[in-house]
Amino acid sequence: MSTSWKQCSKWALWMLQSQGRVKCCIPLYRMEVLSRWRSACGVSFMRFTSGGVPSGNFGVRPGWLAEGGRFHRYSSLAAGEVEVDVELVEVDAPVEGEASVSEVDREASLGFLKILGLKDEKLTRLVRKYPMVMSRSFKDGMLSLLQTLNVVGISEQLAPRILDKNPQLIFRILERNVYSDNLAYLKSCGLTPKQLERVVRIYPQSLGASKQLQLQPTVEFLLSLGVTEVKIGKVVSLSPYYLGYRHDISLLPKVTFLLSIGVKKENLGKLIMEQPSILCLSIGENIMPKLKYLESVGVERARLGEMICRYPAMLTSNLDTLKLKVDFFGSKGLVGKNLVNLLTLHPDLLGRSLDSLNSGFVNVQKIGFTQDEVCSILKMHPTVLSSTETHLRKKFDFLTTVMNRSLKEVLTFTAFVTYSLERRIKPRHRVFTWLLAEGLLPQKNYSLRTIIGGSEEYFRDRYLGLHPLAEAMYKEPSEVKAK
Structure with a gap:
């Protein structure tokens, strides 16, 4: 977030006044421009007043303030959400009416700017607007x-x-002259060239930020929360705005x-690595509205942390979209405790599109279940919504035609829908x-x-040990038939 040069000018003027360099009749926010004229060097000179009392002549342009024969140069980069880093340096002032740039130098400067890609x-x-680009x-x-x-x-x-x-940003970056150290530091943190390029493209202010106050x-701080050194590059590149924050003010x-809402300290690093932008969210504007809505549909506050750990992207999603998906489950008969359990144990379903959720529900119904029966299955195994109709059809056709079992038997053993047909159902039925x-x-x-529900260890101990050929039958039935 960059700060307007007008606001920076006010801050810089205030600092100059506090140091006794400028005499102003404060308050500064009441200053008015009485007159304005432009020098040959491109600086706009103004006469300010406060409350009708003239307070002096100053040269003002983005990045510069001048009084009398001295210029006061400042640069400003946002150092977080609530503070700005301002530094003042005295330099010699350009002399009024100094010789203009020669035609040769002017053409050379224009040629350089054209090479950079600026045209017409x-x-x-x-x-x-910024004649200093010709220097x-x-x-x-x-x-x-x-x-x-x-x-x-x-x-x-x-x-x-x-x-x-943003020409002003380039001027500030060049004035700070810390971009080389900043890039070297980020590279030392493990950021690849591709990740560095993403950081600079999305948040170029990082080139001029303070390494001691911001970057490092x-x-x-992110590492102390559990973000690994291997993943720190990914986190910073996906959310470069971290580099503009003061961690004690904005992140902590x-x-x-x-x-406070139940996220365990040991899970913070994993949370950030899965959803890097999570600490960039505003508590009041982004996080709280979603949590209050979930509480309104019955989710206990103590379980919100559990939901966030299971599906961190929930906090970055759109609230209206979130409501639509919860309403969808309600329209299908999942309400009250059933809805709360579904949201708490499988919040990742909130990341699915409405079309996808509806298709999954319809696919289960097409097998031959009623809406209430589909809800009974979803209460225990909502992941069935990810299955295609073809996948479900093969599994249930095998159940009814090969195993000679009723479709309704699945309602007493809903875990059947979660098992692999080729790796679990067929081999066990064969044995x-x-x-x-x-x-x-x-x-x-x-x-x-x-037949299907016991653990792998129990199935081997209880059934495969009954005959030496049972193990082979379990793996390769063709070999047993050949013998």
Whole structure:
């Protein structure tokens, strides 16, 4: 978040006044411009007043303030959500009426700007508004920035894009002259060239941020929460705005809030790695409305942390979309405790589209279940909504035609819908059929739960040990038939 130069001018004027460099009749917010004139060097000189009393003549332009024969230069980059880093440096003031840039130098400067990709109206507008782009110092600074970007593997085209969209930001980055150290530090944190390029493209302010006040403390804070060194590059590249925060002011309160609603401290790192932008969300505007809505439909506050850990993206989703999906489950008969259990244990369903959820519900109905029966299955195994009609059809056709069992038997053993047809259902049915045919099991009607539901260890101990060929039958029935 960059701050307007007008606001920065007020802050800088206030600092100059507090240091006794400028005499102003405060309050500064009441200052008015009495007169304005422009020097040859492109600085707009103004006479300010407060309450009708003239307070002095100053030169003002983005990044510059001047009084008398001295210029006071400042640069400003947002250092978080609530503070701004401002520094003042005294430099010699340009002399009124100094010689203008030679035609040769002017053409060279224009050629350089064209090489950067600026053309026609954009170039003319930039030169008119920011004449300092014609100076040698600007050209040298841009060349240094481009070279630094190139060294770490970042496309040189990013700097011209920033210049085109936000010239003031480029000026501030060049004035700070810390971009080389910042890029080196981020690279040392494990960011790849591709990740670095994403950071600079999305949050170019990181090039001019303070490493000691912003970058390093924030990275160390994320690591202290459990983000691994291997994943820190991914987290920062997906949410570069972290680099503009002061962790003690902007991030720590959000961590404290997440802990207060039941997120366990040991899960914070995993939470951030799965959803890097989670600490960039506003508690009041983004997080609380969703949590209050979930509480309104019956989710206990103590279980909200559990939901967030299971599905962190829930907090970044749109509230209206969230409501539509909850309403969908309600329209299908999942209400009250059943709805709460569904949302708490399987909040990832809220990340599915309405079309996908509806298709999944319809697919189960097409097998031959009523809406109430589908709800009975979903209460225990909502992941069935991810199954295609073809997949379900093969599984249930095998149940009814090969195993000769009733479709309704699934309602007493709903876990059947979660098992693999090829890796679990067919092999176990094959072994049971063979054991019964060989007289190795009592002749009775075994339940679907008995055949399919036991653990792998129990099934091996209880059934595969009944005959040496049972293991082979379980794996490769063709070999047993050959023997």
